[in-house]
Amino acid sequence: MRKKIKVALAGNPNVGKSTVFNQLTGLNQHTGNWPGKTVEKKIGYIEKDDYLIEIVDLPGTYSLTAQSLEELIAREFIVEEKPDIIVLVLDASLLERNLYLLSQILELHNNVILALNMMDILESKKYKLDIKMLEEKLKLPVIPMIASKGKGLNELIEKIIEIYEKDNIHPTKVKYSNLDETIKKIEELLPEKVQEYPKRWVAVKLLENDPIMIELCKKELKDWSKIQELIEKREDNPVRIATARYEWIKEILNGVLEKPKKQAILWTDKIDEYVTHPVWGLIIALILVVTIFYLTFSLNNLISDPLENLLDIIGKKLSILLTFLPEFPRRLITEGVWQGVATILSFTPLITIFFFFLAILEDTGYLARLAFITDRIMHSLGLHGKSFLPLVISFGCNVPGVMATRTLEDEKDRILLIIIDSFIPCVPRILVASFFLGVFFPKYAFLLLITLYIISFISIYISGKLLRKKVFKTSMNPLLMELPIYKIPNPKIVLLYIWDKLKSFLLRAGTVMAFLSGLTWILANIPSGNIENSLLSQIGKLFLPLVSPLGFNWQLTTALISGFVAKEASLSTLSAIYGHSGNELGNILLKDLSPITAYSFVIFQLLYIPCAATVATIYKETNSIKWTAFAIFYSLIYAYTFTFVLYYILVFFSSLL
Amino acid sequence: MIKKLIEMEKGEKGKVVSIIGGKGKILRLAELGITPGEEIFLFQKSLGPVIVKIKDTNLALGKGLAESILVEVENHEKED
Numbered sequence: 001m002r003k004k005i006k007v008a009l010a011g012n013p014n015v016g017k018s019t020v021f022n023q024l025t026g027l028n029q030h031t032g033n034w035p036g037k038t039v040e041k042k043i044g045y046i047e048k049d050d051y052l053i054e055i056v057d058l059p060g061t062y063s064l065t066a067q068s069l070e071e072l073i074a075r076e077f078i079v080e081e082k083p084d085i086i087v088l089v090l091d092a093s094l095l096e097r098n099l100y101l102l103s104q105i106l107e108l109h110n111n112v113i114l115a116l117n118m119m120d121i122l123e124s125k126k127y128k129l130d131i132k133m134l135e136e137k138l139k140l141p142v143i144p145m146i147a148s149k150g151k152g153l154n155e156l157i158e159k160i161i162e163i164y165e166k167d168n169i170h171p172t173k174v175k176y177s178n179l180d181e182t183i184k185k186i187e188e189l190l191p192e193k194v195q196e197y198p199k200r201w202v203a204v205k206l207l208e209n210d211p212i213m214i215e216l217c218k219k220e221l222k223d224w225s226k227i228q229e230l231i232e233k234r235e236d237n238p239v240r241i242a243t244a245r246y247e248w249i250k251e252i253l254n255g256v257l258e259k260p261k262k263q264a265i266l267w268t269d270k271i272d273e274y275v276t277h278p279v280w281g282l283i284i285a286l287i288l289v290v291t292i293f294y295l296t297f298s299l300n301n302l303i304s305d306p307l308e309n310l311l312d313i314i315g316k317k318l319s320i321l322l323t324f325l326p327e328f329p330r331r332l333i334t335e336g337v338w339q340g341v342a343t344i345l346s347f348t349p350l351i352t353i354f355f356f357f358l359a360i361l362e363d364t365g366y367l368a369r370l371a372f373i374t375d376r377i378m379h380s381l382g383l384h385g386k387s388f389l390p391l392v393i394s395f396g397c398n399v400p401g402v403m404a405t406r407t408l409e410d411e412k413d414r415i416l417l418i419i420i421d422s423f424i425p426c427v428p429r430i431l432v433a434s435f436f437l438g439v440f441f442p443k444y445a446f447l448l449l450i451t452l453y454i455i456s457f458i459s460i461y462i463s464g465k466l467l468r469k470k471v472f473k474t475s476m477n478p479l480l481m482e483l484p485i486y487k488i489p490n491p492k493i494v495l496l497y498i499w500d501k502l503k504s505f506l507l508r509a510g511t512v513m514a515f516l517s518g519l520t521w522i523l524a525n526i527p528s529g530n531i532e533n534s535l536l537s538q539i540g541k542l543f544l545p546l547v548s549p550l551g552f553n554w555q556l557t558t559a560l561i562s563g564f565v566a567k568e569a570s571l572s573t574l575s576a577i578y579g580h581s582g583n584e585l586g587n588i589l590l591k592d593l594s595p596i597t598a599y600s601f602v603i604f605q606l607l608y609i610p611c612a613a614t615v616a617t618i619y620k621e622t623n624s625i626k627w628t629a630f631a632i633f634y635s636l637i638y639a640y641t642f643t644f645v646l647y648y649i650l651v652f653f654s655s656l657l
Numbered sequence: 658m659i660k661k662l663i664e665m666e667k668g669e670k671g672k673v674v675s676i677i678g679g680k681g682k683i684l685r686l687a688e689l690g691i692t693p694g695e696e697i698f699l700f701q702k703s704l705g706p707v708i709v710k711i712k713d714t715n716l717a718l719g720k721g722l723a724e725s726i727l728v729e730v731e732n733h734e735k736e737d
Contacts, residue, residue: 063688067685093713097713209684235680238680242684268715272708272715273701278704281703373703376704478721479706480718481716482716483715
């Protein structure tokens, strides 16, 4: 029988934890979500001799207080899933701050291995570290590593097995100097365990004002009032706990870590002098982002044509292969379901190229600087600095835009950004808009096109404020972020990152898209192949009373519904209904619609429901039907309200002329 | 001289005196190394957010946070 060892990988953000994870497990990993959360969960496996080591990558956290979802996930996993071993990845060059997390983990678990990563940076800083002495003082095994170069990985695996077999680690206890007495008093009032949490840990967390622990103890303990008295005696208890932990760390590091009198100036600081400069930094950021945007979409255009031809050929082959089927299911598969799958597949180059750049930005450490530089601008839109890149890339296409929101740590910030992201007009929407504006306002088309961008920013601003206040009920998280040292990305890690994102996108978004596309095809082809009397146009007519105040006819409404599959499809649907395309379609529309209606239609199609591929991506990223449905209905209601108000303002002003 | 972090000049050094705000905010800052008594160096100033060096780390702090941290700044030659 193989022995299974459960290992949890913990650590601060930016310590190379995912590098350690990827180097250890390679392609032998899978990505999902933590149950009911939008936070990514990664599990990987190592096979060694008679052992199967299962490694769960915990979210990167600075602490285990319940201040963020990530911290809660990490501590609940440690307590509830009871891993055999916790590997704590540390940045050797930032030991003082990194050991803070250790001080909390030690109160939950004994079998901890310290993976001392980034030993090369420690050296370049000219710090001297006595690893043996550190081991002795903490009574914990320490493995020095340079994970990006693959150094120390085998030693870590061997140590995991050794600790699993011996199971006799008794680490040094964390001391809280003058708070120790209060902690003991609280401990005496606590049972051995509160749920699964050991009492010392609970006592410390109560003093730290941990909201979840306080709720739990309030419910479960009779002596709560006595405890409450102890923890509320001093207002500054949380910061006293933090200070005491740092004092304990200082004591541990005394004699272990030696820093040079004069700090070596790191090249990171030399670069940052310019890159984070209020003027130079902004110029560098703009050049970089514009270049990435340009390269992403122009490289994609190069590859997408041959890819689409290939997908067409496969579609035709499929249709030949399925000739044994009756016409309806055959066309459903080839024109409906397959078209959806092909649409998602056609995103492959775009996602690959963009995530290549994103991985590089993230791995070099530049992404954090970009967030710093753009924080002021984004703040005026009511958003976090990290929202900049997802929003910019959305101008090309919302799909990678939504995927890029994963760089935001806070779950609420992320979902909010996902929802308002789709107000950014992507290229297909601008194509539809250009057609209408060109037909109705040939002289002012360009100027009116600019109003679309203004309206999209206004919508982001209004929705950001509104949703934050009414739906998420959070104030904006202030910028508080570490700027990691610049690093040269490891090609293997970058490739794994792209592969991981692409795989989950194709699988999960592909499934949703196949379904949506099949459904729309059925609606457009029931009861007959004629779109004019199809169910789709019936639905279009059903909504007519709602949209006729805007001057929309059923043809426009039907076009909007089919535009859900892909925004540019609304034009081809109009062509199918009117039986004309291009200029002729334009002439018919000129007779059928007023200019105000045409402009309102353009605005509505700009703001309403994101396209099906984006919806599928939203589902993939949020892992929640609830939020996906919310994103759809919110944008629909917002688009309707906005267009309605705009329409009547325009009607009012035109009556004055 | 005690100043708010946001009022410090680029390149100035000092010691954190206290942090004004709720328990959660103070704890969050403490977890990232900003505790009373700690040495702090203002590395970069932008239109709002700042970058400080503290406990070997470079931290970016938003305007609001930088307003709530009080620092005893090392004496300068010229004082105004």
